[in-house]
Amino acid sequence: MASCADILRSEFPDLDGELFAYVTGILHGSGADFESVDELEEAVGELLREVSQDTKDDGAIREICQRLFNTLQLDEGQAQRCSQVLLDAPIQLSQITDGYGDTSADLLPGLLLKRGQTSMVNAKKLEKAEARLKAKQDKRLERDSLKSSGPVVLEEASASQASSKKETRMESSGKNKSYDVRIENFDVSFGERVLLTGADLNLAFGRRYGLVGRNGLGKTTLLKMIASQSLRIPSHISILHVEQEVAGDETPALQSVLECDTTRESLLREERDLTAKISSGRGEGTEGARLSEIYAKLEEIEADKAPAREFSGGWRMRLALARALFARPDLLLLDEPTNMLDVRAILWLESYLQTWQSTILVVSHDRNFLNAVATDIIHLHSQRLDMYRGDFENFMKIKEERLKNQQREYEAQQQYREHIQVFIDRFRYNANRASQVQSKLKLLEKLPVLKPVDKESEVTIRFPDGFEKFSPPILQLDEVDFYYEPSHYIFHSLSVSADLESRICVVGENGAGKSTMLKILMGELAPVRGIRHAHRNLKIGYFSQHHVDQLDLNISAVELLARKFPGKTEEEYRHQLGSYGISGELAVRPVASLSGGQKSRVAFAQMTMPCPNFYILDEPTNHLDMETIEALAKALNKFRGGVILVSHDERFIRLVCQELWVCENATVTRIEGGFDQYRDILKEQFRKEGFL
Incomplete structure (x- = not known):
């Protein structure tokens, strides 16, 4: 050979x-x-x-x-x-x-x-x-x-990028003072899968970019490649990355926020070292001059006012955002920052980011949040990035118009090609028309090759019906008291009820007891006083906001269902997963290698396998892309059974829910005016508190 x-x-x-x-x-x-x-x-x-x-x-x-x-x-x-x-x-x-x-x-x-x-x-x-x-x-x-x-070794992300000698020279010479970010001609892969190829990303300093696209296409991976500097960013540009899932630690909230300002911390550390040298007599005579420089720099960055800038909340996401906003990086990367935040915190964050002076790149599934914050939209699809000026609604209009124009151009060219081909076929063997045929052939060769519109597949979700005629009450709490510590009541004299036609959304600040109430409704927590009543034939499906903790990440989605619900064929498990967009190779990969949205879909497939007739959903839209959220809303509207959910996604609430329960002051209040009234209440509170 x-x-x-x-x-x-x-x-x-x-x-x-x-x-x-x-x-x-x-x-x-x-x-x-x-x-x-x-x-x-x-x-x-x-x-x-x-x-x-x-x-x-x-x-x-x-x-x-x-x-x-x-x-x-x-x-x-x-x-x-x-x-x-x-x-x-x-x-x-x-x-x-x-x-x-x-x-x-x-x-x-x-x-x-x-x-x-x-x-x-x-x-x-x-x-x-x-x-x-x-x-x-x-x-x-x-x-x-x-x-x-022994343990499963997961695929990892990687990036490659052609170097620019001009940028390298400017970087080494210190002449590159621009805070714009230009990453040209780069590829990103996750394991063997190519996510981006030959892509360009241009971020102008001071603008706020929303990064959107389907689950699993690489939005989170791209942010991680930028944050880790696997893609080249000029060294003078500071970057801070707030991820979807924020891990907690034992660091006190105020200390963790202050430590994030690395410039302030390094100056204070050097000031302490120099002072110690002078006090011990180990100095070399230059410490005094350096101390003067440090004090001037500390005064310039207003280090003495740092504690006043801290605004920690009760949740890890709030703390992570507090760290990021306190540090004031040149490039702020936010991955689903509204996950786990209550409506009040989201409204505050929207207002704060609108005044942000440096560059933001944010991944979000929340249309209202993007409309409030983004000045530009970046659409990740087909292994490339497309840029659009304006908020999300403007992006949707322009994208639809582009697709229509692209399809019209393609169809017009196809008709033109067919017209020319008819002439060629008709006179191919006619000697008198030989020159014209040759001319037409050359014309065909010179025509640019247009492609038909690459339409994204429609996301469909369907919850199996479990509707039966039950005599009331279906699900009810009557004069319920609940506390973890007797000195602090979570609920006092709580009375709520739902039936098989309910579409109820529970809102309220983080820590107000929303998730606790859901667990009391399900029977996972017993009231201290009062009565929980549930119909004997009620089958509840529960989706936890921490649903990933309930999944075995080291096995595939097919194996996960087989262990949870044994006795069915692999085809049945695959069909169940396929109903939620986990099909083909995704169904047999380790769950840990799936994106956040794909893990949520696996959790939905697991939750609906027993065909419940009532769903209790705690933050179901976290990690889902917009198309899947729309599909989830349609599925819940078609579902013949009851639904109670906790959500902060305004559009999702408006699409699904008919009742709004506000959880506050150790009780639950029904808002007659729905989400509009609740939003007005929060804005009025902001005005009184001086935030608006």
Whole structure:
């Protein structure tokens, strides 16, 4: 069988020396790392497509990659033949071996071209390919090192980006003073899945960007790549990232917020060290001058006023936001900041962020929040990022108009192509029309290739009906008292009721007892005094705001249902998951590798498996994308059974709920005017407190 070098020379006779050396170097140096032809094609396929100059289609490139892969599977002697590179000029091997795996542009000049020959490949693409390959090798080494320890090793995110020599020079010289963020021509992957390819992200300083897109497409991953600086950000730009799930620790709230201001903390630490040196007589004589500089800087940043800027709340998300807003980073990354926040806190956050002076990039599923905060929308879809000026409603209008125009252009061109093709077919063998036919053929070749509109699949959710005619009462609390500590009543004389046609939303501040009331209604908590009554045939399905804690993350969604509800076929489990958008490969991946929204869908599939006739849902929209929230609202409206839910999502509440219960002052009050009245009450409170 031919060697890899023979295959490349045969299939690409015009291949220049630089690319030939690069490709054969990858095949020789990394052949053992390719576990499939897909991995080999990912490493070199794009480059081979480019140098083929459209003479070979994707199928031909795939076939060549298969031949290369087969060759690499032979014995070591044959595999070594892949490294036999013949060039018309010498190569400094030290420059190649010493820099192997380096993603910098300095590696490329070491590979010499034939005399007078220019490279046919964009150097940035070579760099990105090298970066992807190196990331893959690093992950495989890490996986191999953990195999003996036993636990499931999850896929990891990686990013590759072509370097800009101009930006590198400006960065090293200290001339780059701009606070705009420009990340050009980058790729992001999660394990083997490509999330973004050849993407550009431009964030102008001082603008507030909303990042939207379907669950699982990579919004959270992109924020993490920026925060970890896997994508290059100028070093003088400070970044702070508030994630979806915020872990708690034992640090007191005020201290944790103040410590987040790293400039203030470092100056105070240095001031203490210098003072200690002077006091102990260990100083070198320069401490006094430095102390003067530090005091001037502390005065400039108003360090003495720091405690007044703290505004911690009772929940981890509030504390995380307090840290972020206190630190005042140049680039603030927020991932679903409204998760777990009550309506009052969301209204406050909207108002505060509208006055934010630096740049914000926020992932959110809350349409009202984005309309209030965002000056621009970034739409992640089809492995790319599209930018739109304006709030979310403006984005929806422009996107729909773009899609309509794109479809009209595509249909018009198809008709034009068909018209020309009819002429060609009619007169193809007419000698008198030969010149016209040739002209029409050339015209067809020159027409740009337009693609039909890539419409996103519609999200559908359906809750199985459990409606039966029950005689009242269905679910009721009568004069209920409840406390965890006798000195602090959570509820006093609480009386509420619901039936199989109820659509009730419970609102109130964090800590007011909303989740506690739901657990009393379900019977998980017993009243201290009073009576809970539930119909004997009532089957309640419960969705917890901490639903992830109820899922075994180390097994697949199919396995999870099989363990929870044994005795059914795999097809039945897959059908149940497919009803909530967890289909195909997603159903057999470890649950831990799914996005937040996908985990929520698994929880819905698990909750509805026994066909309840009443649902109690605690923050069901957290982590879901907007399309899934709309589908969830439609499903609840069609469901023939009762619903009580806790939610902060204004649009979702308006779509679903007919009653609004406000949880406050150890009781529950029914608001006759619905959400509009509740929002007006909160705004009036803000005005009295001086926030508006």
